Amino acid sequence: MADAGFRAAVPCEVKAQLREHAGAVAHRSQRAAWAGALAAVLDDEPLVVIDPRARRGYALTMSGIGDNGQLHILLADRLVGDPGLGMVTGERPARSWVEAATGGDPHLGPDNPAIRCFRLFDGQGSYISPEGMPADIHPLDGTRVLVLHPPNGTYGLTVGRVFEHMMPALRFDRKLEAAEAQHWLARLAPAVENDLMAD
Structure with missing residues (x-):
């Protein structure tokens, strides 16, 4: 599998x-x-990511991602960049974190944890735990949607991927047009921040 x-x-x-x-x-x-x-595990699964602070959105396709911790790292690698070029504001993940999430040694250890760049919520406002898996992201209008929120505190991941021999892929397809981003923004439910790690 x-x-x-x-x-x-x-x-x-x-x-x-x-x-x-x-x-x-x-x-x-x-x-x-x-x-x-x-x-x-999901394969060739469309994913829409919304940055509500910048009112921007992104279309990606994910395959072979074992858990949401791995997804956090890969999302940061694909999306964090120059906001002047339409990317997400933040600090890019260390190369060692991305390697642990893809093809390198998956074990980062307590001395070099991957620090999440944001908290994730789905389109219905539910918190997406790093310990869960992408299949836990409930679709909104038939599409899995993630909403980026800034991190509160430091949440470290000591493992880059849970299935060492499974090759992940998170393809950045395109930035959404302004009208598309607005379409999704209008459908998002407010984030329900009742999880300890969501605070």
């Missing part, structure tokens, strides 16, 4: 059954928990 070609060959209904069965015994078996998580 760590291989993209294999995942593509497994029917969606089989993946759903695997997630269900693995979830039923995940509390007793770490291997079952991993199998369920792998069955939930």
Whole structure:
């Protein structure tokens, strides 16, 4: 299941059954928990990211991303840049963090944690925990939408990716036109900041 070609060959209904069965015994078996998580991995999945402070949006496509911590790192790598060129304001992630999230040693350790550049919420206003996975992002109007909020405090990630042998991809497709960004901004629910790490 760590291989993209294999995942593509497994029917969606089989993946759903695997997630269900693995979830039923995940509390007793770490291997079952991993199998369920792998069955939930998204491939060629469109993603819209909205920066409400700048009133900008971005279209990306994600594949093979095992958890939201990895997604945080890759999003920062793809989106943080010169705001004068329409990118997201912030500090770019260290190369060691990006390597840990892609093809390098995934273990960053406590002395070199990846610090998240923002907090993520979905289009319904729910907090997206770094410990969750991209499949947890509930679609809005049929599309998974992430809303960027500034970080509160320092949240460190000591592992760049949970599945060492799975090759991730987060493709930056384009900046949204102003009218498209406004379309999504008008549909976003306010962020519900009731999670400890969302504060």
